[in-house]
Amino acid sequence: MSYMFFFHCKTMALFLSLCFVFILSLYTGSASAATPPHLDGLLPNGNFEEGPKPTNLKKTVIVGKYSLPKWEINGMVEYVSGGTQPGGFFFPVPHGVHAIRLGNEASISQNIIVNPGSIYSLTFGATRTCAQDEVLRVTASGQSGDLPIQTLYSSDGGDTYAWAFNATSKVVKVTFHNPGIQEDPTCGPLLDAIAIKEMVPLKLTRGNLVKNGGFEYGPHVFKNFSTGVLLLPKQKDHISPLPGWIIESLKPVKYIDTKHFLLPSGLAAIELVGGRESAIAQILRTVPNKFYNLTFTIGDAKNGCHGSMMVEAFAAKETLKAPFESLGKGGFKTSSLKFQAISARTRITFYSAYYHTKLHDYGHICGPVLDNVRVLPVS
Incomplete structure (x- = not known):
């Protein structure tokens, strides 16, 4: 009698367990079906x-x-x-x-x-x-x-x-x-x-105070044809399509990808197409009076953009003018700027000092490429 009771209880427990798993699978299945796909x-x-x-x-x-x-x-x-x-x-x-x-x-x-x-x-x-x-x-x-x-x-x-x-x-x-x-x-x-x-929500990269410093996270880029994606300034665009960054001034900057342009590294970079009329900036958390080192890569995207280029960088009270001589055939260089934070928030800003057009297409506005922006504390 006790054996039969034990067997009956064990069978019921197994049955209830299977029912629970089945109901749970239905719930999770319906929940996942209700979640929109990643667009x-x-x-x-x-x-x-x-x-x-x-x-x-x-x-x-x-x-x-x-x-x-x-x-x-x-x-x-x-x-x-x-x-x-x-x-x-x-x-x-x-x-x-x-x-x-x-x-x-x-x-x-x-x-x-x-x-x-x-x-x-x-x-x-x-x-x-x-x-x-x-x-x-x-x-x-x-x-x-x-x-x-x-x-x-x-x-x-x-x-x-x-x-x-x-x-x-x-x-x-x-x-x-x-x-x-x-x-x-x-x-x-x-x-x-x-x-x-x-x-995708951004996370801080270990060893870099700059979020999305390589511009890997940005808007969709058309695969079959692209001359880059124009990102409008903050006055027109309250939520930036370039996570972590603010587009400033009057003109847009251009988001370019590695399939259609030559880049220093990674999947994407920024082309400063508006000269002094467009700027890109980010506000960092810093420790007042502490020294930091800002490094970044500039060059041309092998897209026919040519001439004497100049990217100006600002951090706290410091300014750097980084020149680059472009033949429109590609090439990059890295520049650095040491600065001392004067508050708990430090704005870093970049813009192109000059205006440029393509070598054989004067109706096509272009500019220097910016990539690999990094800020590290000086030990």
């Missing part, structure tokens, strides 16, 4: 290669709010192909064949599933098509930014921008809007590719 790539139909049905096109104008697959449209939105256009225009579409042009007050939108509390960066190819004063407004999660696209940084239409936002809900509506009103209602910004990337 890093094109949005659905982000390159607009999936076009409207011919019946939903009136010449190039899209007819119908949901006629562009995966997108919601408002106002006059055109579906165009790259190349020569009627009226003598030429639309460059470096990221594919098709693109979207936003007319007066027009917009396109898409809902995206995200992780609330995470930072996301949107990377998109954009250029003006008619007027000098065209603006592109990007909105997501109650945050918005106006991108002035008057200045063309690449003459082949390859200008690519990044804009970051903080997700405040599980579903975020991303909108690209043309707030301008031109005499020609079809005039407006051209969008040819849109991608998204979830930004």
Whole structure:
């Protein structure tokens, strides 16, 4: 009798244990299914290669709010192909064949599933098509930014921008809007590719007070074609798409990758394309009166950018002018600056002293490369 009771209890315990494991697996499975994937790539139909049905096109104008697959449209939105256009225009579409042009007050939108509390960066190819004063407004999660696209940084239409936002809900509506009103209602910004990337929270690197000093963490870079990603200054971009860093002054800096440029090391670096009108900075935790050594690498990305380059570095009360003579064929050098902290927070800042263009393309603005920024206490 006691043996049968023991066997019955053991069997019940095994059964309950298996039930618990099964229920737990269902719970964890459903929980993981509810967690959005780590985003890093094109949005659905982000390159607009999936076009409207011919019946939903009136010449190039899209007819119908949901006629562009995966997108919601408002106002006059055109579906165009790259190349020569009627009226003598030429639309460059470096990221594919098709693109979207936003007319007066027009917009396109898409809902995206995200992780609330995470930072996301949107990377998109954009250029003006008619007027000098065209603006592109990007909105997501109650945050918005106006991108002035008057200045063309690449003459082949390859200008690519990044804009970051903080997700405040599980579903975020991303909108690209043309707030301008031109005499020609079809005039407006051209969008040819849109991608998204979830930004990983930064951690301090052992032996370096600078966060993301090698610029390894940044926005999505298009794989098939890239002239670099323009990072707008803080006045236009309240959350930086370059974790750890502040983009200062009036002009953007450019995020470049090792697949399309020659870099000192690693996967990415910064090209200071705006001369004195763009600067990159970071605020470090320091000990007052303690001495530190700032080191960094400068050079050219073998992209035809040439001339007498000069990167100016600032830390506490110290300044360093680091020259580099570029032939546009690559090459790098390391510079260092010793400084004494005067407070518990020390700002380090870099900018290019001169303006540069490419050797055989004067319409392409460029500048020196910055990489491997390190700050160590002097023992």
